[in-house]
Amino acid sequence: MEKWIVDHVADAYRAPDPEVWTGRTTTPEQGAQYWYQNVQLRNWSEGLLPGAGFGIIGYVCEEGVRRNQGRLGAAAGAKSVRERIARMAWHHAEKTVVDYGDVVCVGEELENAQMQLALMVLHQIEAGQVPIVLGGGHDVAYGHFCGIRAATEGKNVGIINFDAHFDLRPVTGEPNSGTPFNQILDEGLVDYLVLGIQQQANTAELFTIAEDYGVEYVLAQHCRTYQLPTIIHTLERFLDRNDHVYLSIDLDGFSSAYAPGVSAPSPYGFSPAFVMAVLEYLLASGKVISVDLAEMNPVFDVDGSTARLAAGLVDVILRG
Ligand SMILES: N=CN[C@@H](CCC(=O)O)C(=O)O
Ligand SMILES: [Mn+2]
Numbered sequence: 001m002e003k004w005i006v007d008h009v010a011d012a013y014r015a016p017d018p019e020v021w022t023g024r025t026t027t028p029e030q031g032a033q034y035w036y037q038n039v040q041l042r043n044w045s046e047g048l049l050p051g052a053g054f055g056i057i058g059y060v061c062e063e064g065v066r067r068n069q070g071r072l073g074a075a076a077g078a079k080s081v082r083e084r085i086a087r088m089a090w091h092h093a094e095k096t097v098v099d100y101g102d103v104v105c106v107g108e109e110l111e112n113a114q115m116q117l118a119l120m121v122l123h124q125i126e127a128g129q130v131p132i133v134l135g136g137g138h139d140v141a142y143g144h145f146c147g148i149r150a151a152t153e154g155k156n157v158g159i160i161n162f163d164a165h166f167d168l169r170p171v172t173g174e175p176n177s178g179t180p181f182n183q184i185l186d187e188g189l190v191d192y193l194v195l196g197i198q199q200q201a202n203t204a205e206l207f208t209i210a211e212d213y214g215v216e217y218v219l220a221q222h223c224r225t226y227q228l229p230t231i232i233h234t235l236e237r238f239l240d241r242n243d244h245v246y247l248s249i250d251l252d253g254f255s256s257a258y259a260p261g262v263s264a265p266s267p268y269g270f271s272p273a274f275v276m277a278v279l280e281y282l283l284a285s286g287k288v289i290s291v292d293l294a295e296m297n298p299v300f301d302v303d304g305s306t307a308r309l310a311a312g313l314v315d316v317i318l319r320g
């Protein structure tokens with residue numbers, strides 16, 4: 001796999017852009033108070049930054065959304081989230097975050113972008129760094145998982161997806177933003193748990209596919225803070241049977257009251273409070289090996305609220 005990726009690396013990679021890492025200026029006495037003053041930028045060609053804890057990668061790709069007949073705009077998602085991350089107050093002394101730049105989908109070459117992402121994720125995990133991948137369509141998950149799988153041979157890796165959708169569509173023709181977990185499950189036994197499934201957004205066929213693969217899911221109407229004890233019980237069992245957890249957060253799992261800037265919005269989704277509580281529980285386990293935030297679409301965002309929500313989730317991830 002690696003040789004094939006390297007053949008395409010020149011096209012599918014873009015160095016980090018210093019222009020997105022800006023914000024309020026501070027005096028020398030105040031020092032570095034904001035994320036933009038603490039995040040380190042690193043061109044992938046220089047290799048990994050030794051000792052870093054977290055590495056941001058943008059997945060600049062809406063080709064999967066296009067193939068899935070969705071509304072476009074997700075290619076600009078990573079940039080819009082980075083701009084909000086940059087402006088957040090920094091409270092993570094002792095932690096090192098690197099921006100490793102973007103994986104870029106050139107034209108319709110989605111599969112190249114996925115393999116470039118796999119390579120970057122693989123190397124980060126091998127170096128003990130936690131990738132934070134900012135999408136981009138949810139096809140990010142296939143490339144992301146390929147990297148995780150390569151880095152964790154012999155270990156049980158479970159996937160927890162916060163999403164209104166199963167994304168278990170069978171691949172008929174080309175893969176797209178609705179197929180990644182079908183592709184993953186099709187290639188081997190993986191424990192897949194989805195939180196936030198909305199019945200009206202998933203066909204009966206998709207529920208059958210989920211059942212056939214033994215996918216565990218919690219419906220959106222049960223993803224409420226007062227139901228946390230039951231959810232925690234489900235998560236506890238999931239954590240017990242897996243060595244590592246890959247967390248995927250599709251922003252369309254949130255209510256469109258909080259996350260209008262996505263390809264497929266819905267008012268019935270999560271509140272931020274619910275997701276924050278679940279995230280804190282999962283992160284405390286120490287088993288979260290890699291994270292992505294998918295489907296950010298700034299074209300439909302309102303006052304930057306979805307990008308701010310995504311940035312806040314990154315802050316929670318760093319807090320651990
Ligand atoms: N990324 C996945 N997209 C969803 C929603 C599609 C839509 O409603 O436009 C899916 O394929 O099921
Ligand atoms: Mn979704």
Ligand SMILES: [Mn+2]
Nearest residue numbers: 138163167250
């Ligand atoms: Mn999804």
